[in-house]
Amino acid sequence: MNQTEVTMVRIYLTEGDHQLRQLLDFLHQQEQVRGVTAFRGIAGFGRSGKAHESSLLDISLDLPLVIEFFDLPEKVEQVLQDLNKLIEPGHVVNWPARLN
Template identity: 30%
Template sequence: MKVPKQAQLLRIFIGEDDRADGRPLYEVIVLKAREMEIAGATVSRGAMGYGHSSRLHTAKILRLSEDLPLVIEIIDSEEKIEAFLPVLETIMTSGLITLEKVQVLQYGTNGE
């Protein structure tokens, strides 16, 4: 896969406990992005955060894994990201989605 130098970054903020069809939402999103041949996706787990409900989610020693925040970052061309957005609408019922233009400096290794 190739990624243009001028690409888009799709950032999705959800909770670790969020589900779609009984499966973890982050997993459904990443697998769908891969199925649509989007260049790359990464899921990061946050140590602490809150969203529209203002309920604090944190990973403390006495309360491990209290619906921790997850951030999914997906990068590809504007066209591929735009095609993925309607798919997200069918999968997600809550969360935050942001979009920004990025400049890709390297993708893969020199041999690929």
């Protein structure tokens, strides 16, 4: 079985950051990475300790968001350098993976 080494990246945001559309456009149109998915969380908290969550009684407009993408390691290195200009430090993680 042929496998391709890639790097996975996750970007952690909240809806209140208002960066989702900008980042999706950046990753798709400018950087043209292989694949991108955005996830909307039901609860979460970050460094600030402030909880962001939804309940059945209300629809929060500040829920957690995760943007995940992958590409070849050398491509991701360049994308990460460019992302550093858009994303606050400590909100991006990456790890090696394999495509089957």
